[in-house]
Amino acid sequence: MSIEIPAFKIKTGTLPVLQLHILTTDMAQLKEQLALRLKLTPDFFASTPIALELSAIAESGAGLNYAELASFMLEHGMCAAGIVGGSAEQRAAAVQAGLGLFTEAPARNVTKREAGHAITANPAVELHEQPELPGFSGVESENQPVDPPSAQVAAETPPVRATMVIDRPVRTGQRIYAEGGNLVVLAIVNAGAELIADGDIHVYAPMRGKAIAGARGNEAARIFVQGMEAELLSIAGCFKVFEDGIPENVRGKPAQVHLEGSRLHIQPLMH
């Protein structure tokens, strides 16, 4: 066989990887809650490679039986590919168990995660996943890269994400998530629809649904709306509902929403 025809290539690539943040070293508790969570969405993971994130248990000194955890995950359709973070002993134990070691992700400026919509029914397991999107055309978004090629640079200048633009009505029951960036909607957003963005949200039409900006804790995120009729507004986890109706001065009018301390301010947009 000729050696000139290459049989393989080695390349670097930045692939999206789900991270499973391990918050306890109690294997029984972890298994129980994981099984419970996976029962809700049995096909969600479908052999997706998953990185075990160990920073929360790195200090504890205790380790996990990684081989046992990996085979348990495999039984439930999750494929443990390796670990992120963790103490030296934990990393050594993981290698022993046949898991890979991911380079630790760069520290991000924004670390708060208490988004208003994140319903964590499960204290021991926190899954960083995309919300389920209703197959809306053009709403695919990239996951966070776990291992950026130049971690140092990435830490200083956060990657610029394309703004997601939706030009068709967002109807009740639909959820649009602009991960890592801004969301611009050019058509009506009806009651029961949900807009989520890690950055700002702009709606150039009547806005009757829920708007959740700064979903990963960006307190500087804002919401701009041409016709304020929202059911719920949220920035970085601080939210507001309107049981008694929307204040007269902004109702149905152009308005912007921003966060001051822990209070949401809704202001009319004046000319």
Next chain:
Amino acid sequence: MAKVIVITSGKGGVGKTTTSASFSSGLALRGNKTVVIDFDVGLRNLDLIMGCERRVVYDIINVINGEVSLKQALIKDKNCDNLFILPASQTRDKDALNLEGVARILEELKQSFDFIVCDSPAGIESGAFMAMYFADEALVVTNPEVSSVRDSDRILGILAAKSKRAVEGLEPVKEHLLVTRYDPKRVNAGEMLSVTDIQEILRIPLLGVIPESESVLKASNSGTPAIHLDKSDVADAYRDVVGRFMGEELPMRFVAEKAGFLKRLLGGR
């Protein structure tokens, strides 16, 4: 090329089957070869409204399972030569439908029909999904009240996201709004949403307004689609709907309150 039209709404009892019967009859009356399919497996109704319930021998599930040919299951309408009905099964449930089977039936029907009208069941579960998946156009039937409008909004969202056209990135399903059981008097009294209110929320083109009428119930009970009724607002309104669907420009009737005798006498309104 044959067109697949789904009659859908999300909410039950708004007039999907009544509309399916009259709309398909109207298309057939204009000389189009039309077939209307009842997708409400387990809660079969269309055959009653069309007055052919005693002639149902085989149904859509028999065809899907390959037990009979499509020809054997199609029932010729008693009023129109160009209209055929494919009934639902009464003894099965919606799980008996499957996408491959429905696709096969629609492909075969497309060979010999101009219009294929799919009468969707209520809800957003598999039956409704099967009925809408292959649609080229959708008639969204809405009553002038908030819950019906919201359910229609949901269905429109699903059409835009999960129909075959959406999944394959083709031209989106063409959407039409049909407001039924409309009572201008109650709209004026503020008890019902107006057509303008509904359009403000749903934002799709209005195909027609069907007035609330007792004659619909009588027509249903006698197994005659409302479009065949004599001197009836409802029949006129459905004929207008079919005309507009075929591209005619017709003024919107039955939206304003009928002027009473006294009002006319006094020149009021």
